[in-house]
Amino acid sequence: MCGIVGYAGQSGNAKEIIIDGLKRLEYRGYDSSGIALISNGKLEVRKRAGRIANLEEMIKDESLNSKMGIGHTRWATHGAPSDINSHPHTNKDGSIAVVHNGILENYVELRQWLIEEHGIEFRSEVDTEVIVHLISIYYDGNLEDAVFKALQRMRGAYAIAAVCQDDPEKIVAFRRNAPLIAGIGRGCNFIASDIPAILRYVKEIYLIENNEMVIVTKDDIKIYDIDRNEVHRDIFHVTWDAESAEKNGYKHFMLKEIHEQPKGLYETLRRRIDDNGMINLDGICLTKEQLENFNRIYIVACGTAYHAGLVGKFAIEKMAQIAVEVEVASEFRYRDPFVDDKTLFIAISQSGETSDTLEALREAKRKGARIISVVNVVGSSVARESDDVFYTWAGPEIAVASTKAYTTQLMSMYIIALYMGITKGTIDKEYYESFMEDLKEIPDKAKKVLQLESMLASLARDLYKNEQIFFIGRGPDAGVSYEGSLKLKEISYINSFAIAAGELKHGTIALIEKDIVVIALATQDKLYEKMLSNIQEVKARGAYVIGMATENNKEIEMQADKVIYIPECRDELTPLLSVIPLQLLAYYIAKERGCDIDKPKNLAKSVTVE
Ligand code: M6R
Helix, strand or coil: CCEEEEEECCCCEHHHHHHHHHHCCHHHCCCEEEEEEEECCEEEEEEEECCHHHHHHHHCCCCCCECEEEEEEECCCCCCCCCCCCCCEECCCCCEEEEEEEEECCHHHHHHHHHHHHCCCCCCCCCHHHHHHHHHHHCCCCHHHHHHHHHHHCCEEEEEEEEECCCCCCEEEEEECCCCEEEECCCCEEEECCHHHCCCCCCEEEECCCCEEEEECCCCEEEECCCCCEECCCCEECCCCHHHHHCCCCCCHHHHHHHCHHHHHHHHHHCCECCCCCECCCCCCCCHHHHHHCCEEEEEECHHHHHHHHHHHHHHHHHHCCCEEEEEHHHHCCCCCCCCCCEEEEEEECCCCCHHHHHHHHHHHHCCCEEEEEECCCCCHHHHHCCEEEECCCCCCCCCCCCHHHHHHHHHHHHHHHHHHHHHCCCCHHHHHHHHHHHHHHHHHHHHHHCCHHHHHHHHHHHCCCCEEEEEECCHHHHHHHHHHHHHHHHHCCEEEEEEHHHHHHCHHHHCCCCCEEEEECCCHHHHHHHHHHHHHHHHCCCEEEEEEECCCCCHHHHCCEEEEECCCCHHHCHHHHHHHHHHHHHHHHHHCCCCCCCCCCCCCCCCCC
16 A cells, blocks of 8 residues: 655755655555655655665665655556656646545546646656646645645545645645554654654654644644644554554454455445446446357456455356356466357456466467456556456455455455446346445445454364364355365464365265364355255264354354354355454464464465466
């Protein structure tokens, strides 16, 4: 995710301090970085795609003596990662620089206005450039006046920081639904998007609220509300060390990311809904004719992303009525699959750099398939090589075990399926609207599921000594079982196995004996009774069964030893909720076993080798 750091002080080493702050945000993921310094009365901007090391290399021989400036790490949203798209962005004469986190929603309209009314020539593809030109137009000798005026025209969720060589003592920053803090130093002050960026220098900060402006000079920090009234804010004393600050107080990134799921789900959905409440695939062209032309869809991915595809298959087949095959990429690429120009190939990948997925995509492309990818990292290889990209809005995922990427991938699959169905005419408006309503409720329901955390932590204490745990489920629940089992084995090293519940009797049930733990997902109303029978089968062999069902289905208590309830929800959507307790359970079991949760042995976050 993008990061902002700003410094106003007395020593001439603003460059070093800002770069150091940016480095402390590296863990969040980024694809480019940049810095704007007021040096010898002039605004100097340097920026580079790639690692911060590239930026450092660029400026290492320049003195750039400066007492103030702003810096940024960018996680691309508008426009690919490149030098030109990196922040800071400057106005026409290079006297004002702006860094920006978040999204300017009405940037297309503002960009048009700036071109037509003010003859602005844009250099980059990013929304941030609109902001700096807007500020520049309103600038009349006072930077905060100009920023206030520009804000009146800006819609979206963002935090910005601006500096100006003609008003060189101050950094002007503003927050609207994106984090921003100001740090109180000695003879210097800071702004930042996140505490870790400045924790080395300050322990006392002001938390800036929504719709507040903060003006930072070396001597002072002033906060104003949107009506320009000065605001008094209590000082927040940071007691965390740098490491726990990066994790926002959570012990592990995995736990932090599990808790970020309601937000990721909300963002992934929100960004695909237009003002009329309809799905807008924003540039992804899928017409009725095209959809009718496809006779097959392949969803190809690896690991957790593959499990998202398994659930996606149910949604797409049901709503768009096109046959879907889901395959692991490492198999697909070597088996000479039947692909032609009537094939839609959907690649799912968090990183967008997984070698197997990329090669499978290339293979499908060579054979004439239309390629759509569902990707989290903007500008990644999978994204670049696809005909169209549907970005998930999970934000950077740091823990090796994928959690929020999975749920946002699921959300994306539902959105794509729903769009296909309504466009092709295989679902009617009534179904579409009620499904949309149910989708919108998911982020809040996910929050509710997170409240099960202490119960799951206590269940983990009962389970952590087991050396085998089975997962069973039917329909979409089978897909979630695979994911729950993968989560458990990869971080706790417990031997875990997931199987479609109806398959048990064809062999695997031979392994079930007294006290073997079976986690049985029974969230599908349609398959509920069948699952109760499967639970009886394993109970009869002595298994200890932990069932999962929606709140209204209580009969399961007669069969299972313990039940995890998730909120009421339509069958198709339960995977978005049912996976969360399994993630938490895996997390707490691994914690009890003393495992290195964020970096499990033998695994890498991005598997770029075959
Ligand atoms: O980056 P990708 O989504 O393409 O990664 C695919 C798998 O390597 C990944 O989902 C892996 O299974 C997870 N890290 C497991 O939690």
